[in-house]
Amino acid sequence: MTIANANALLSKLRGEWTATKPNHQLCGDLLIQLKIALTELSFLPTAGVQSAEELLLAREVLEIGALHSIAVGDFAAFDRYAVQLRTYYFDYAAAIPTSSQRSLLLGLHLLRLLSQQQIGDFHVALERLNSVTLTSDPFVRFPIALEQHIMEGLDHQVFAAVQNVPHPSYVPFMEQLLQTLRSNAESDKLKLSVGDARKLAAKIELHDYSAQVIQNALGYAKELERIV
């Protein structure tokens, strides 16, 4: 498959996706075809200088794919698109002009991580962003603000934020996040009793354990005497 063919496919996809009522089934099929087409081009390059045209093509496919996956509710696919896009947003940022969708997709990814409670990955992702994006970009500000609220225990602020999401595609992830927060609150109630139980168990074990230590020490002494 040549780049021309791929471009033709992409424009078909672009047309379908930007239509008022996009046919998600058709988009999915087109996306699969495109991804396979990309494997024959320089998809996800690992090193060296790449042609800008191919980079742009791949990036757009992934961007549409990411948004499409949210629309059809395939969040795992979104995760994959998001990490793949990072190659184009960061590693090859210098080779191609910045994408208009970049902030939106980065913000979505952050929210997705937050909703999955992958706080570590969330912060790793933040590290890659420059300070301008961090402070002024509304798409990115939104998940950051949410994270601060959660850390401070201001859960009600999070619940309130549902009303003012920066983009409609944030909604599914917001719902997920709220669900997560609710189940966390429930499990907190159990925590205390688990702690108590553990203490009790430790006391019982201590007795057996000390006996075993003495036994071991005696055994070692015996062996040592034999060897020397």
Next chain:
Amino acid sequence: MPASVLTSAAGVIALLDETQPQLQAFALGKLNGLVDTFWAEISESVRRIEELYEDEAFHNRQLAALVASKVYYHLGSFGDALEFALGAGELFNVNENSEFVHTIVSKCIDRYIALRNPDAAQDVLTSAGVEQAAAAGGDIDARLVALVDRMFERCLTHGSYRQAIGIALESRRIDIFQRAIAEASDTSAVLGYCMNISNTLITSRAFRDSVLAVLVDQYMCLPEPDLINVCQCLIFLNNPERVAQTLRDLLEGRLCGAAGAERGVLVAYQIAFDVFESATQQFVHRVVAHLLQLSGVAIPEPTAADAAPEPTLEKDSPIARLYAILTGEVSLGLELEFLLRNNHSDLLILKNTKLATQRNSICHGGTVIANALMHAGTGIDTFLRQDLAWVRRAAHWAKFNVTASLGVVHKGHIKESFNILSPYLPKGGSESGAGPFAEGGGLFALGLIHANHGKKAIPFLVEQLKNATHSRTDEGYCEGDIVRHGGSLGLGLAAMGTATPELFGELRAVLNTDSAVAGEAAGIGMGLIMLGTGHSECLDEMLRYAHDTAHEKIIRGLAIGMALMLYEREELADAHIELMAADKDPVLRYGAMLAVSLAYAGTGNNKAINRLLHVAVSDVSDDVRRAAVIGLGFVLFRDSKQVPGVVSLLSESYNPHVRYGAALALGVSCAATGSADAIELLEPLSNDPVDFVRQGAMIALAMVLIQQSDAQTPKAASTRKLFEKVIGERHEDVMAKFGAVLAQGLIEAGGRNVTISLQSRIGHTRTSSVVGLLLFTQHWFWHSMTHFISLAFTPTTLIALNKNLKMPQVKFHSAAKPSQFAYPPALVPPKVETKEKVTTAVLSYTKAKSTKRKADKAAAIARGEAVSMDTSVPGSPLQSAPSSPGAEEKSLESALAEKAAEKKEDVKEVEPDFELLTNPARIVPDQVHVTSLRDERYRTVLKSALVGGIVIVEDNTPELPEELIEIAIPTPKVSAANTVGDEADEPEPPQPFEYTL
């Protein structure tokens, strides 16, 4: 546009979760390139990759396996990495030059070897894969085999034949082994390598035999068959018939091609010498018998008068000469000649010792033995004769030892043995003899002289065993027992390894008298006769008797005997060892440890080492533990560098017996190496608080430092001083003193011309050395056993012989400073008052005199060098090397002669950095590598490099008359009246000493 660099493989990894196989394959391809950088990231998804590999429908399973393998490799989980690399099949490229491939290949080979060769598996038992495989019942994964085969192909196409051979041997792939040798370009070098490793690294006897069989074929296939090595292999294969056939073919000029029969004869001589040196007595006998048969010589039937009659051979015919070589006549004669001619023993050492230990009977005995060791094989018994009053103080068993020590001094003098010993041998009939102790000692001495060459002595010994009296004296002991004791040891020595049932029966009769003294020796003698046969009926019989008898001495004798019978049996001995090791009698367990030492001597077998180490720290009997530790020295003697590491912990044990064992293990394994590591361990032991540990440490030090010059090992001189100090110390324990006296004898053994070596120059285990050393370690219980160490002495000589088996005048060139391998300087007598002693002490003159007699230029050199040895300062500036060393020997000689003359006036001359040695030359083991034959007239037959021992040389100008070296061995004049106890008729010493300079 700047090149961009990927910061994460997450994108690619994410592709693995796509549903389209094309995308997954694409991702795997990418990951294969990224894995070396991003393995940490990828390792989190390795489960996913494994799933892909396990998916039968997925087309790129092998790629998935390869990526998984690399990930596991980076994670350090080599077992899994190997498993997946095998799954990767062809994608795993053995030719790739990366650390990953190298690691996996080596793991793969390790596992393959472990599977093919379960004995070796013990080494790598830690790797989980082996355990799995072992559990699977040893069925080898076809993929593993395929990978190893690819490795072999690679080795063979790249010309790394040695690697291929090494792996083939370890994994027991005879087919690859054969192919590698066949394809190798430098066949003879590769064969030499095979020969070497097959003897050092292959622990399984059965497999070694099949390797050697291949080697024999390959050696014969060479354009010029390497017959020396063929015969060496045949010795290992125990195939005397083929050796005889080869010799016969050589005599008839069939095997030497164009060179013809004349050269063939010389080659045959050389092979015969090598066979004689390497093989057991029994093997050589069978070669002789077969050779005579092939040559159509009638072998006369044994008669009552002569049990082993000589066949009638045409004098000086090649076959007669071969016969003489194979029966040992020639070698023994030459060695005696060499030891006498070059004797450098220092009588002053003995005299000092004698003075210092005058009041103690144990040290008296020790001094006698030390004298025997110092003069072993030289035939010089001056020391004993000079002070017969002192000697006469030996009573009872001490007398036995004094007499037996004559056997050590005259070792190998088989022609004159009866003359020398006649005063001490039982007379028979009504004639009164020298007393039971002297007679017993005499028989033992006879055995020592005839050790391994017993033909002439055996009938006499058997007769004496039969004749010995059974009556008891007033004090309650049986005089005959003492005679039988000596006789049994003597018979065992003389008939060592002959496996003659009649002789075994004779000793059984002695055993059945159930006398502790005689029975002990009978047990040992039985073992010596049946040495290495592993005869299970005999073993069962001996074990039964050991269980029945009440005498501990007899049990010990039998235990030692059984151990001797299991010599070199390796795996075949395991059943019997097991039986003895499980016995409740510690003496039999002691025997089991000796049996392990002997059965696995020099093999380095892991199982044997484990067993010894286990017993060394767990048995309740000190004797057993001691024997187990000493055994380590025997099992590991080929790998002597390892031993200090193995025993270093044991040498610090709280148990003095274990420490003693550690000392002797070092002595045995590192004998004559001068190993600094060994000395480092032994030195603290020589200051041990326990007396017998000091004894062992000093003996071991002497063994390690034997023949080491001060230039080779700085410790040599200080160790000699240590012995002197211990002997001179007033408050020192007798045990330690005895050790020091023995050590002095050992370190100066054989006139400073012998070494202790458990393997022959070519690398065969020297049976008599191993047996001798093992029996020597029994001196713990019985001082007479000390004499057995004479079996382990080998003259360090290089003798060139011409086609008539005579020594021509030949020079050897040793490319080292004379002081490097010099004799230690003679002791300087304290004051003028002992002028007499000074004159006798300077023995180096013997050599100078014999050469001077011939007014040869060599004499000047020899003397000149003797001077330079004594006077030059080590480390003095070197004389520049001659630019073409081989060019003009004559001029070198004359230059040296002049130099020698100058030195008389100016002794501070610089030391030359080479040395010319006359035939027969003293070449210590380390010197062999720098020595070469540089002679215009003679060249060696067959042997490209000199390895010491006897070499046959070919004369380039046979028409010219040859200058031969005179034989200096005198016929000893011994009168019947000359007994040890008789001062009246003191005979002349064998060599009159003169003093000049």
